Amino acid sequence: MLHFSPLDFPHRAVARVALGLLLARGGAAQAQTPATFAPVSTYPTGFQTFPFKVAVLDVNGDGRRDIVTADSGGAVGVLLGQTGGGFAAAVTYAGGDGFSTGLAVADTNGDGRLDLVVTNSISNTVGVLLGQPAAGFAPVITYRAVASSNSGSPTDVAVADVNGDGRPDILTANPGGDEVGVLLGLAGGGFAPATVYPTGSRSGFLAVADVNGDGRPDVVTANGSTAGVLLGQAGGSFAPVSTYSTGIGTTGLAVADVNGDGRPDIVTTKSGSNLVGVLLGQTGGSFAPVITYSTGPGSNPQGVAVADVNGDGRPDIVTGNTGNSTAGVLLGQAGGGWATVSTYAAGAVGFTLYGVAVADVNGDGRPDIVTANFGSDRVGVLLNTGTFTPLAAAPGAEAAEVALFPNPAHEGFAVQLPAAWGAVAVRAELRNALGQVVRQQPEARPASGAALTFATAGLAPGVYVLRVQAGSHSLTKRVVLD
Numbered sequence: 001m002l003h004f005s006p007l008d009f010p011h012r013a014v015a016r017v018a019l020g021l022l023l024a025r026g027g028a029a030q031a032q033t034p035a036t037f038a039p040v041s042t043y044p045t046g047f048q049t050f051p052f053k054v055a056v057l058d059v060n061g062d063g064r065r066d067i068v069t070a071d072s073g074g075a076v077g078v079l080l081g082q083t084g085g086g087f088a089a090a091v092t093y094a095g096g097d098g099f100s101t102g103l104a105v106a107d108t109n110g111d112g113r114l115d116l117v118v119t120n121s122i123s124n125t126v127g128v129l130l131g132q133p134a135a136g137f138a139p140v141i142t143y144r145a146v147a148s149s150n151s152g153s154p155t156d157v158a159v160a161d162v163n164g165d166g167r168p169d170i171l172t173a174n175p176g177g178d179e180v181g182v183l184l185g186l187a188g189g190g191f192a193p194a195t196v197y198p199t200g201s202r203s204g205f206l207a208v209a210d211v212n213g214d215g216r217p218d219v220v221t222a223n224g225s226t227a228g229v230l231l232g233q234a235g236g237s238f239a240p241v242s243t244y245s246t247g248i249g250t251t252g253l254a255v256a257d258v259n260g261d262g263r264p265d266i267v268t269t270k271s272g273s274n275l276v277g278v279l280l281g282q283t284g285g286s287f288a289p290v291i292t293y294s295t296g297p298g299s300n301p302q303g304v305a306v307a308d309v310n311g312d313g314r315p316d317i318v319t320g321n322t323g324n325s326t327a328g329v330l331l332g333q334a335g336g337g338w339a340t341v342s343t344y345a346a347g348a349v350g351f352t353l354y355g356v357a358v359a360d361v362n363g364d365g366r367p368d369i370v371t372a373n374f375g376s377d378r379v380g381v382l383l384n385t386g387t388f389t390p391l392a393a394a395p396g397a398e399a400a401e402v403a404l405f406p407n408p409a410h411e412g413f414a415v416q417l418p419a420a421w422g423a424v425a426v427r428a429e430l431r432n433a434l435g436q437v438v439r440q441q442p443e444a445r446p447a448s449g450a451a452l453t454f455a456t457a458g459l460a461p462g463v464y465v466l467r468v469q470a471g472s473h474s475l476t477k478r479v480v481l482d
Contacts, residue, residue, distance in 0.1 A: 035310040035329050037344050037369060037382040044378055045069055045077045045090045051372040053103040053303070054379060056359035057461050057482045058410055059114045060135045065361045065482060067379055068116065069372055070095070070103035076116050076129060078137075079379065085362045087381075096120030096127040096142050102156035102205070106460045107131075108168045109189055114461070119145065119172055121153040126172055126183065128191075145172040145181045147196045152177030156205035159460070160217045161185075163236025168460070173221055175202035180219055180230060180238070197238045199228045207255040209264040212285025215436065220266060222246070222253040227266050231285055244287045246270070246277050256306035256463075257281075258315045259336060269301035269319055276301060276317055276330065276338075293330055296341050298323040307358035307367050308332075310386050320356035320371050325349045327356060327369045327382060344369070344382055351375035359482060360384075360408055404466065408480040415452040415468065426470040428452055430479065432462065456481055 045051045050072035059066045064081030069090075071077050076095045079087040095118040102119035109115065113131030118140075120127055126145040129137040146152030152174025162169045167185030172194070174181050178201055181194035203221035211218045216232035221241075225248045230238040244266075252269035259265065263281035270277055274295050279287040295301045300323030309316045314332030319341075321328050327346045330338035346353055346369070355372035362368065366384035373380050404415050415428065430439040439454055454466075464479045 033310040033312045034386065035331060036385045038385050040346050040380045040382050042347060042378040042380050043079055043087050045071060046092050047377060049073045049075060049077060049092065049377050050374050051077060051379060052101045052374055053355040054357045054370050054372040055103055055105050056357050056361055056370050057105050057114060063410060065359060067370060068103065068105055069379060070100045070118050072099055072101055074098045074100055076100065076118050081361065093129055093137050094140055096123055096125055096140055098122035102154065104157045104159045106159040106168055108159060112458050117157050117159055117170060119154040119157050121155050124152055124154065126154060126157055126170055143183055143191050145183065145194050146174050146177055147194065150177040152179055152181065154181060158206055158208045160208040162217045162232060171206060171208060171219060173203045173206040175204045178202060180206060180221060184236065197230055199223055199241050200243055201226065203228060205253050207253055209255045211264050211281055220255050222250045222268055224250055227268065227279060244279055246290050247273060249273055251302050252304040254304045254306050256315060258306060267304055267306055267317060269304045271300045271302060274299050276304065276319060293338050294341060295319050295321060295328045296343055299328060301328060302354045303356040305356050305358045309358065309367050309384060318356055318358050318369060320353050322352045322354065325351055325353050327371055346371040346380040346382060347373040347376055347378060404477055404479065408482045409456055410482060411457050412453060412455045413479060428466065428468045430454060431465045
């Protein structure tokens, strides 16, 4: 069985952020709700695929969530969700010419279909597999992800519009060159040659978020013992890296607002220390010193995700643990911080587990855990069996309950306004993670208790913010699109 220590294998999966429904203004915290999960179900990804990273989205548009894996054997795997639950046999697509560990799923060419983007560290390329009208994906197209004179060995990837031209761009973490590569999307399709930005040390994986609130995407990297932050500049370039200590052995990265102050925070795993580290975002885009929490003896956490898994409105931390083949869950606490970890078996002990994702895979409204079980050529699915209760409304008109469903959403969602608001003038807008307005409802005066509808077809998967202004009432809610 193959196994890599943090020193042998410094790059680790980046877990996509999928936050649960939160009241961003005036919300009152509930008492701690337990998190419970059914025993793991595992699904084969194919012989010697060695899945490293995992994502959960509806890639074929049938309304059911599918599992996508970046397979270290040099492929991408797709397990389509089935009616009644479960997943079909994996279909694999060549991702390039070797060692595919980074994965992003996004509409890269604006045709409304999700595409797959993977890294190929042996050939220093990134591979793009375009989604097809009749389902499935086209043969991979590869683009060099490093400077021509550099063997950067890309290991992670993200997709974002970094220069504001409306076209998705590709960003890669290149630990072999201590750099981030940026491939700008071209008007006629495809991507320009990579421009690289130094990170100061081995940047094994990355995430993109607006950490300083200026409306431009910034890059966060995990560099072994530091987190690097490259602030986005006008025109799509990036400022020199600033680094923040995370402690030795950083092996996973997520960026999310974990304390509800409106600023993105950094969450890392530290395999050798059996810890997660949290760096809280500060005004202006800097970060506070790291605070650590135990993931349990011998857990060796790798992948990490942030989501509200118990429905209490507070973000929780979920880790994929290689040491004991478990998913670790640290529940967010009312006064801040996270509870003692609870672990759930995610596969056979002794078979290395790396990536982790959190998403509602069976449509019951509860976030489930999906793991990439590298050593056993499988993915693990732990269905959430918790009992969710609605968020309590805080005193005051601004906290009147607004129902939003479904969430996560796919083609659209509805916003049910409280009858108590009456027939007031309503304005609403949907903003992406960079604060850009992507959908807007013209001012209207719906009937008392009526619902607004938002169409979201064509928007990239991710976390969005819905802002509602209804007369004197104003609130903000998080929406997850898959």
